[in-house]
Each structure stands twice: as structure tokens, then as C-alpha cells.
Amino acid sequence: MSKLGRRGFLFSGAVVGTAALATACTGNDPEASAPAAPAAAATGANDEPGAKVVIGFSAPAADHGWIAAIAKNAEATAGQYSDVEFKAVEPTNDINTQIAAVESLIAAKVNALVLLPNDGQQLNQIARKASDAGIPVVNLDRIFPDKLSYRTWIGGDNYGMGVAAGHYVGAKLKEKGVAKPVILEIQGIATLPLTQDRSKGFADALKTYGFTVTAQQAAQFTVQSGNEVTGNLLQAHKKIDAIWNHDDDQGVGVLAAIKEAGRTEFFLVGGAGSANAMREIQSGSSVLEATVTYSPTMASSAVKLARLIAQGKGMSDLVEHQVPQSITLASETITKDNVDTYLPLGFES
Structure with a gap:
């Protein structure tokens, strides 16, 4: 099995979103007192040649x-x-x-x-x-x-990735009525701030459902480590309810270990939004049910x-005349219900 290089990047979001502007009515007569919403910056058709x-x-x-x-x-x-x-x-x-x-x-x-x-x-x-x-x-x-x-x-939003994964896991286990679930977390490189942000988001979201992570282990963002770490976790835990794997690239090894062990009693959530992960979700026959985006x-x-x-x-959908100084993309949750929409945006692991 080939080994992928370490990923030392900050690790889902697809396109830049904009928020609608709302104006408050301060008088008794809305027509007379409500200020008109400002028009978007007159930037013209941005995709036209300039x-x-x-x-x-x-x-x-x-x-x-x-x-x-x-x-x-x-x-x-x-x-x-x-x-x-x-x-x-x-x-x-x-x-x-x-x-x-x-x-x-x-x-x-x-x-x-x-x-x-x-x-x-x-x-x-x-x-x-x-x-x-x-x-x-x-x-x-x-x-x-x-x-x-x-x-x-x-x-991308690393904390948001963890939150999205945590809500998917927490909501599903709550719906199934699982008490004291065994939830495993397969990180990337544990010392990186991006990994720590993801883990914190995951823990914070699970906490809202009364759940905690049972065990976590780092897999270094590689296929080989993903395979080895998953194999060890499967041996250590005879009953598992859910697993979150931070990275779909290392997820190739994660899935291989799960299939080799023949374990199907739990569901798996991935991270980043790779095409091969989406195809697994699309199949409907995999333990991989969802992935949360950190899209390239x-x-x-x-x-x-x-x-x-x-x-x-500027950006024609915004009122301001200049491109914003900072844009954080949303981490979106891809499931069988929307995978067809996201598959064209997936990357090959």
C-alpha cells in the first residue's frame, strides 16, 4: 500500500457565501421610516473580460x-x-x-x-x-x-469540520437511542493546531448530546498510518458505535482496515470531501455514511x-466595493442525500 506524504496544512467549503443584509424598522410606518437596503457595489459583470x-x-x-x-x-x-x-x-x-x-x-x-x-x-x-x-x-x-x-x-474551517462531524454523529446516535456510545476519533497529526481545532469542534458538538469521545489516535494523514491505526483501534474495541476520521486521504487506509476486519456494526464519518469517499457514500453499502468538507x-x-x-x-453580491480581507469557508456535511451535487467537486485520493 503506498504511503502518502505528511500533510502540514492548516485542513472543507466549496464556494464563497454571502449573507443577506437586513434593515431594522424603527418607526410605526414601515413604508415611511424603513431605510432602503443599500445596493450592491457597481462592479459590473465580474466574469466579463477586463x-x-x-x-x-x-x-x-x-x-x-x-x-x-x-x-x-x-x-x-x-x-x-x-x-x-x-x-x-x-x-x-x-x-x-x-x-x-x-x-x-x-x-x-x-x-x-x-x-x-x-x-x-x-x-x-x-x-x-x-x-x-x-x-x-x-x-x-x-x-x-x-x-x-x-x-x-x-x-477552510477546521473547528467547523469537527462541529459538523460531531453533530452528525451525535444526532444519529441520539435518534437511535444509544446510551453511552463508543465513539472513536482518528486524527491526522495530533501536534498540529488544525488537528486540535478539529478535535475541539468534535468534542464540543458531541457534548451538546451528552456524549464524549471514547478513544482517539493520530494517523499522520497517510494511507499506511490510517490502515495501521484503524486496525489497532478495531482490535482494542470489540463494540464500536461511530468513528470520525479527520481526513479522506488517510481514509483510504481506514476503510481498507475496516473491510479487512469485516466490521459493520458502526458508521464512519470522513473529512475533506474526496471523490472516493463520496463514491463510498453513494454506494449505500459502506460503513462510510458522511464526510465533512475542507474543499480544495x-x-x-x-x-x-x-x-x-x-x-x-469588488464582489458583486456584496455592498462593499472591495474584496473582503478574510473569508472562511463553511464545512458542509455530505451524505447520500446530497452526494450527487458534491461529487463533481471531489478530489481523488
């Missing part, structure tokens, strides 16, 4: 499905626009090599830069250099600590945002 822009792109090497989909989505979205020249540098997992690659994009004077750093802390200074040079940086997923280093951040489609949205910023446009 000023030609060059968008630089840098990301880690595609050593697993999620990162591979990030690069693929970014390039595909840029290709949809005749006014965008997409200038991607060689992906790498070496910090110094990525810094040098971003240096080359700054020297090329790109109009905007979409940057998924290997490590936000270690690439903070090069992102700041780009920003200081007048190149707006769209910081993708792994955030830079210095807000002056980026124009806009877009990424965020790279597509990042390119769209970079284009708007470089062209001086």
Missing part, C-alpha cells in the same frame, strides 16, 4: 490528493478567463526553494499572487516583501501571522479573488 492581469501561484508539492487538487483547481479556474495569465512556479516542499520561487514572481512583477505556503510562519517575510512591492497576496489556507503580508486570506475548491476561489483585486473590483 484588464489583463498576471497571477502568480505557488504551493507545496502534490504529495497527496488534497494538495494535488489545489494546484489543479487553481490552474483550471485561471484558464476560464481570457484576461488572466497564470504564472505558476514549480511546487516544492522545501521552504527555501519556495521562498526563491516567490522571489522570482516578485521580480516578474505579477499583478497578484496566490500563495499556499509550506509554513506560514517561515514564508511570512517573503509574502510581506511581495505586499510591500505592491503585489496583493491572496493567502491560501495556511495563514501568515502578519496581516500586512497578505491582502486577503481564504481557507478554495484554490479556485482564491484565483477568482486575486483577479478581482488585481482589476480593482
Whole structure:
């Protein structure tokens, strides 16, 4: 079984959502006293060709499905626009090599830069250099600590992933009337803040149903570790009611271990929204019943945002004239009821 590389990224959401604006009525006559809702910014048809822009792109090497989909989505979205020249540098997992690659994009004077750093802390200074040079940086997923280093951040909601998984597990077990359920949690890399956020969200959501996690173990975001950890957990627990696996890439190994053991008395929830996980859900014959998103489609949205910023446009569905400074994508729950809608957005593990 092949081993996937460690995923050191911040780990569901698909497209950028906007909230409706409500105005309060303060007088007795609604028609006379209620202020009119402000009109959306006059940005025109944002997808219509505009000023030609060059968008630089840098990301880690595609050593697993999620990162591979990030690069693929970014390039595909840029290709949809005749006014965008997409200038991607060689992906790498070496910090110094990525810094040098971003240096080359700054020297090329790109109009905007979409940057998924290997490590936000270690690439903070090069992102700041780009920003200081007048190149707006769209910081993708792994955030830079210095807000002056980026124009806009877009990424997933790790805590929200845990909350979504916890509500699915909690509600189903409550509905089934299970008392004191055995709930297992298969993490990614336990020391990462993203993993800790996911675990906290999961625990907080389960608590609202009166449940707690029975046991948790880290699987390092790889197929091999996912297989080994799951095998150990299955041996240690003769009765299981539910399992949440943080990552659909490592979930390939998780599912293999479950099938090999022939265990079917529990249900499994995944994380990220891979295509193979969705196909398992779609089959209706798998213990995998749901997955919560941390979608690499965020790279597509990042390119769209970079284009708007470089062209001086805002988001036409918003009242404000500028692209927001921070966008956190929702973690959505995919089940057999909506899997057909989400499958086209899935990535291959």
C-alpha cells in the first residue's frame, strides 16, 4: 500500500457565501421610516473580460490528493478567463526553494499572487516583501501571522469540520437511542493546531448530546498510518458505535482496515470531501455514511479573488466595493442525500 506524504496544512467549503443584509424598522410606518437596503457595489459583470492581469501561484508539492487538487483547481479556474495569465512556479516542499520561487514572481512583477505556503510562519517575510512591492497576496489556507503580508486570506474551517462531524454523529446516535456510545476519533497529526481545532469542534458538538469521545489516535494523514491505526483501534474495541476520521486521504487506509476486519456494526464519518469517499457514500453499502468538507475548491476561489483585486473590483453580491480581507469557508456535511451535487467537486485520493 503506498504511503502518502505528511500533510502540514492548516485542513472543507466549496464556494464563497454571502449573507443577506437586513434593515431594522424603527418607526410605526414601515413604508415611511424603513431605510432602503443599500445596493450592491457597481462592479459590473465580474466574469466579463477586463484588464489583463498576471497571477502568480505557488504551493507545496502534490504529495497527496488534497494538495494535488489545489494546484489543479487553481490552474483550471485561471484558464476560464481570457484576461488572466497564470504564472505558476514549480511546487516544492522545501521552504527555501519556495521562498526563491516567490522571489522570482516578485521580480516578474505579477499583478497578484496566490500563495499556499509550506509554513506560514517561515514564508511570512517573503509574502510581506511581495505586499510591500505592491503585489496583493491572496493567502491560501495556511495563514501568515502578519496581516500586512497578505491582502486577503481564504481557507477552510477546521473547528467547523469537527462541529459538523460531531453533530452528525451525535444526532444519529441520539435518534437511535444509544446510551453511552463508543465513539472513536482518528486524527491526522495530533501536534498540529488544525488537528486540535478539529478535535475541539468534535468534542464540543458531541457534548451538546451528552456524549464524549471514547478513544482517539493520530494517523499522520497517510494511507499506511490510517490502515495501521484503524486496525489497532478495531482490535482494542470489540463494540464500536461511530468513528470520525479527520481526513479522506488517510481514509483510504481506514476503510481498507475496516473491510479487512469485516466490521459493520458502526458508521464512519470522513473529512475533506474526496471523490472516493463520496463514491463510498453513494454506494449505500459502506460503513462510510458522511464526510465533512475542507474543499480544495478554495484554490479556485482564491484565483477568482486575486483577479478581482488585481482589476480593482469588488464582489458583486456584496455592498462593499472591495474584496473582503478574510473569508472562511463553511464545512458542509455530505451524505447520500446530497452526494450527487458534491461529487463533481471531489478530489481523488
